[in-house]
Amino acid sequence: MTLDHERTVATRLAREAGRLLSLHLARGLTVEHKTSADDPVTAADREASDLILAGLRSAFPEDGLLSEEAADDAARLGHERVWIIDPIDGTKEFTSGSPDYAVSIGLAVAGEPVLGVVYAPATDELFAGAVGLGVTRNGEPTGFAGRAGYVVSVSDTEFQRELHACDLPGMAPSGSIALKLARIANGEADVTFSMSPRSEWDVAGGHALLRVLGGDLRRRDGRPIRYNSARPHLEQGIIGGRPDALAWLEGELAERGLPTAHLGLTPDDPAWATLAPGDQAALRGHPGVCVRHGGGRTLALIVVGPGGVVERAEGDAFHLDRLSRDVTRALGTLKAAAVPVPEGGPR
Secondary structure, eight states: OOOHHHHHHHHHHHHHHHHHHHHHHHHOOOEEESSSTTSEEEHHHHHHHHHHHHHHHHHOTTSEEEETTSOOOGGGGGOSEEEEEEEEETHHHHHHTOSOOEEEEEEEETTEEEEEEEEETTTTEEEEEETTTEEEETTEEOOOOOOSSOOEEEEHHHHHHTGGGOOOTTEEEESOHHHHHHHHHTTSOOEEEOSSOOBHHHHHHHHHHHHHTTOEEEETTSOBOOSSOSSOBOSBOEEEESHHHHHHHHHHHHHHTOOEEESSOOTTSGGGGGSOHHHHHHHTTOTTEEEEEETTEEEEEEEEOGGGBEEEEEEOHHHHHHHHHHHHHHHOOOBOSOOOOOSSSOO
């Protein structure tokens, strides 16, 4: 299988979408919000999505399509090849004037990421890679760095809220996760992780870039990420980068007990063991068990019933606030007044 044509088409569409985003910025934005102030959306997101989807549909009519800003079509589940698009990864940065946002286009075949294009319109940087074709930045071959002492690219939001108090060395906060992964593939950083869950469209393109170079992106519990799932939301935080840095960071996170959320927890998940024995018995089979855990213990627990009704919410107030934000972003508005938030703590 050669992906040269696919890479050419995805590159063209990413640049066209980037020009569209720049036009929207020039004439001013109207910002809406999906679930919270941390989850903005604009007309630019939707128009860029429409542009990319139309181009891919024309070029590859037999392929499935999945975009953050388009209605999901279950027909994609029957396709071996599926394009996974985030028209603006880092909409919060896009709307606030930061250059740290990107157009991300990924192609997965049989659940594996095989091609990625990540374009940063503000800096005119286009990262492209495909299995068998290597990775380039603006057409020039690139790859992982060989530095001693790792650069850990982290979420600027997570850094402001809690990671700033952590002694993990080498942290460099930034916005778009797609752009983080692309910059790791370009040797500007070595590894990344998140505490909050992500979605397939956030990481598919960047994951392909890492994979082409021999790196990896996986769930925080070490299990692989497979694409084109029926529900394309990764249920926990992610970790990825060049192999040596990835192994080092997994050890550092375990040593510090840095938390992650796990939504829709089941007895088959490693994090199930962090629940108290009584909760394991009471919650077995419940589809809405969500935890934030670290250091081998549950820090916060939210149990969501039908219609988004919170049946239980307990734990440390700060971690419960973080978990409630993650659950709300993944599932929509929670219908409960009993989820406490920390007083005077980071938000």
